[in-house]
Amino acid sequence: MEPIRCPWCEGFGLYRDYHDREWGTPLVDDRALFELLILEGAQAGLSWSTILKKREAYRLAYEGFDPAVIADYGEADAARLLADAGIVRNRAKVAASIRNARAYLELAATAGSFTDYLWAFVDGEPLQNAWTSMAQVPASTPQSESMSRALTQAGFKFVGPTICYAFMQAAGMVNDHLVSCFRHGQVKGLRRIA
Template identity: 60%
Template sequence: MIERCAWAGNDPLYVYYHDTEWGVPTDDARTLFEFLVLEGAQAGLSWITVLRKRERYRAVFDCFDPERIVRYDEAKKAELLADAGIIRNRAKIDAAIVNARAWLDLRDAGTDPVAWLWSFVDGEPVQNAFSALAEIPATTPQSDAMSKALKARGFKFVGSTICYALMQAAGMTNDHVVACPRHRAVAEIARLRSRA
């Protein structure tokens, strides 16, 4: 039996996410923006709730294209609030639109949002070596700095805990426990990335 991270449990969706995506370094702008929106949507909820709604989010949020999201009007917002397939929270929906604007403002000011987010870990994934879930922090100095910087740029729902969850999901930090086979696999992916 594979000794994967305890949080993955037995839910096939959670297990698949753990085994294929969580902690894998990504430099893909759309994926990073998706995580930014979804981690904000998760606030106060469990990640499995968000995962179960992820495909619907992709459908109704135009595959997380900030160029499209930034143009959402009141009619679109009302449509989203009525959609049971996503988390129907006005503040979180508004935040997705605000964050699309802030993302594009970063880009238009000459800052690559992907490189900027990765700068909080100096461009390289942090390789942690935790032996138990209880050892993994909810925030770090890096997530504190990211949160402060995002807020200063106008982003919403970007507290330090949300930022650290983003960093974990996007592979900016490897928080698979060391006994989990994915710890070594993700570390190897990070090593190959740094050599590319």
């Protein structure tokens, strides 16, 4: 018998696997958090399933999401990305990804760990929710609004409060699995480990 899952992940196997193995699990790796932030920005106006299907192509196109490499991208690299059918070819999103790599490096030089910087918005531990329906799950929260303001001030683009909240959900900064979902209890038992 199939376990009960959050209804948003039903539709295809890759989506269910992402839900079952990644979404809501505390993420504490600087590079992985940077990748997720770029992908969440790329998702703006699209479905997460679209980005998930393109994630491996993104990893290739962005050379493993190394911020130091991406920060050095110039016009030729932007043109290469815009010609890559494996990713979302949106000029503003591509430009933002390069700008975000530069902002990441500037932030890392002053704030240190990107992980510590981001997790500070939830006081270092995942926020635990107990939603019974998708209608209860907010699009943004005071924490995501605060994160959005801080990242924008630091020079990041495509980091509005809704994008930041989706990022927080995916990175396990908040447990938004429905209480009926088999992952809710599993994720509830996880803590940030760094």
